[in-house]
Amino acid sequence: MSNTDCVEIDGPSRSALSLAVISRHSASSTEDNIPFIPATLTVSNLHYEVIIKERCNNAWKKFSKKHNRVQKALIANVSLMAAPGRVLAIMGPSGSGKTTLLDMIANRRVRHIGKDKGEILLNGFPVKQYGSVSRRLFGYVAQHNDLMETFTVQEILTFAAKMRLPRSMSDQDKIARVYAVMQELNLTHIKDTKVGGTLMRGISGGEKRRVIVAEELLSSPSILLLDEPTSGLSSTDALNIVKVIKGLAAKGRTVIMVIHQPRSDIYELFDDLLLLSQGMVVYFGKAQSASTYFEELGYDCPVGWNIADYLLDLVSEPHETSSGERLSAVHKDFATYYSNYLSSNPEAYLTQLLNEHNNRVNKIEGESLMSRCKKEYTTEYATTALTQTLMLTHRNLTNLARHPLIFRAAAVIHVVSALVVGSVFSGLKDRPEMGAISFNKSIVLFFISSFLGMITFAALPQILVERSTFLRERAAGMYRTSSYFIAKTIVETFSYAALSVIFAAITYYLVGFQGSVIYYFMLVAAFVNVSLSLVAAIGARLESAEIGIILKVLISSVAVLFSGFLVGRTEIPRGWIWALWASYYQWALSGLMDNEFSDGSLKGTTTLLYFGINQVEILTKKTCLLVLLAYYIVLRVIGFLLLRSKRV
Template identity: 65%
Template structure:
């Protein structure tokens, strides 16, 4: 059977031997990607019919909902493969399945996804380096420059056998390829810091994936949210990448006409069904044969989406008989079965001619595994070191994360110190040092509350972490270890600054070394609680609400507001569970247990109910706080491990 010119051209580009750029040592292996009869279903509660009310105290039965139904298509090297369809048609779901990143509602998958006729799953962990995935979100550390951002990714993703000089050379090669060289020293920017444009950010995101030279590049809505000029620039950059032999697959909603002209192949989806697959420029001819001619002057992409949306619903078997909608999915199936010259049929036949022999498939798989021999390119220590360095750089440069916190801590330390320095003991409290007790409680309360500011930043960085982890950059444990190092160091410095000022202004007499250690440990316990909640919370608002509840309970049962001896027996467990209590008890012991005024000190400790607790020494309190620190950190790590991208 004769083949079309386009199929022959695509086949000539698809070589199974790795190619090497003259500018770097990163191998590039052209590869086709085939989606064969893909069916994807998830389990959901049965939707209520119109006017039907949900029964009280009764769970609705579950049903299976098909997000994709018998999707078949093929993407070839050297061509831009666009996936279009109305919202909810399954575009991103298909992309997630190809990249093996279906995060939520993991369901039942049937069919196959093949890379050069080899099932993708047979490649194991190396498939993350063979298939690059550019998500819609451009998540970056806003204080880093474009060069620093790409260099970090290169050191994480490129093979250990490459020298640092070769990795930097690869970074410059990618920047040149994507026209980013002129902004290499400009900060990426974000909500606080002004940086590069939206289109440039999108190209940096693409560059991160290109560093490891993937065979297939997936892009989810690469032009969404961009100005028309930026969108066209990004689309042209994507087209240039395909011309070099890379397989490019992207989803797009409603591209402008000049962007649509850059597409080689087009897959149209409607409610998870294929309504067209073929050359992008032949789609108008196909729909004209069905009696739907594109109006003069219309953008064909807009017309296709309007047409599909208008006729959606006909795939529902309950409405087929009575619906006036045209079932485009059924018409496409008939087209495939009755037309031996259909584009998909030709592509699949061409594929069989060149790579159907098992020996050739095994040799190709062995070559891939040889090029990518380890699950992670960087060692665990290298991962921790690079993430730590990046976080410290961000701390030093960001005006609202650390720098502002230092200023705030100094200001409030001066306020607290001057406030309590002249406060006299109240006669009605008896022979107790109640003024210093108030000061110690206020110090713990203020420092714990100040850690709340870390929650929004933690949620923001979590999004970046999930994307980088999904790309196979580093282990979750490496990220968490680096974050623990940086957070512990920075908040220890803040607490020491606060203690130095308040200690001398208030006139505290206990061991200043103990104050340094105890307050630093307590602050990091509070921070570890935030890390645990932030790892599991859906968003910053939910996290802040949950944190406020726990913190308020811990403060209420700290032993200051209500003494231990006055707490009802039913609530005494909350006293022992409160991390505030251990910090406050330790500070009280440090200040009063061996004080010169024994009578006043004993009265103070008796008032707060810890005089007779001889085992509750100040250092035991620190050890217990360290236990809380480890416990919250472990919980945070486990929640991050369970978190899906």
């Protein structure tokens, strides 16, 4: 963390920081080459709506008529202000638009789905005027802990620092920055501990959340946004993480956090509160003044109740409380009252904040923030595309080597399976009873291609895990999609090629194949990577591993059916002949067959004739290998385009 001064702001009268504080922040930022100036965020009449299908209660109409499409406002004219040094908590029932609002402020994927209007200002300037620099001004901590589980805390933060910090900083300064942030967030005692996950023990959930916060703090953002930072944590961890967040705000940062049903001692740490219901504001003001506000409306919080629980019950749909009292107010009543209160009361909290913010000091802050950020970050990314690719390749290789299942278990599966296959079909060339057509050797070739195509299924869950990490890091501006995909392709291609060559070497000599061993290795490696590229393309778009596996099974089953082995080429109906030529299994099996049986012998010629391979001129070893390489390239390009189109 840069050496910033502690900023205490007690209310709206001190929402604008002094120029002396700004200069001290600027001076300390110069030492670290990380621009940081306290920033005030203003949201004015933000409205966001999407098109949904209208519900139909009549069962017959559901089938007989088309559903009407209607506009639904997820965020309805929300206005707020978040000041430096203060923690703004966004609360509301489930479905009230809390995360949607946070995503809109951070310019996340939600803004690309529906229509929005309104203004989001940073120190008086529209955020869009900051251009690509704007995402460096916001730190966004998502609800899920998407971290590389095989890396230590220090390794994760060091990677983030090298990716996100300005090029003008030396590696030593970046490492020093990592240690400073770890010390500030109390992570030094676990710096050499692996994050861990489902397959290996690691740090706790609260510590993981602090690591993600630390990643965002490395680039010293002016605004820190957190989505449910206490979700899934124990009550003690939840309190500790909010205390950490409160400490960050006390040093001049603007903090906005979405939180659901905080315990009373956590609620006490909030400075300001935005209460939402059905996308509408029912209260915005000091957190400790919320109870007074609703008492004036005739809703007194019962003695001994957690005020946060009471407010959530109050703005939810009508229901009976534990005491049997029925709450009759609905969200529209509170929203309408707040709107009237805001427009008619000059002493309203938001009105005071806006009046105090519109002064020369804030104008200077805005200009200084924009100019310094654009000066330090002259490019969209802190590192070059080559550096990003090299660092991501190194990280992927390290993860591959450390992960207990990705490579080591896959290597064991390949070796064991190859030994089983090889021992079962060993010595086929020495069996005279095979006759004119080598059915057994044909079967083993078909089995090998089918097995290698199916074994890539195991990669899909890990691909989805890595994609979640990628989406979070790309949204933070760490690296380009192209750099990530190139690094991912390099590691996946060579690692699975190595595994397939190991499998091929064992089966080739145990079974007793006689074709070109080099071609056998090359075709098996190409085929495995085609199958893996299909899995990667599926994983680039789908959210569920289960759905992805079902889709891969469907595609593979059709490809196997039309491989030319189960159903002869001449027996395939004319309307399905396209499936034969589209089947990557067919090209792999044809290449393996031609390599093994094109020796000019009677048995080999008869086998090729039986399967119709030597009757088609293009079904040569060279053509089959080239077609598989073309499949590999096309599927990789599709995967890249799908991944790039994925919004966050």
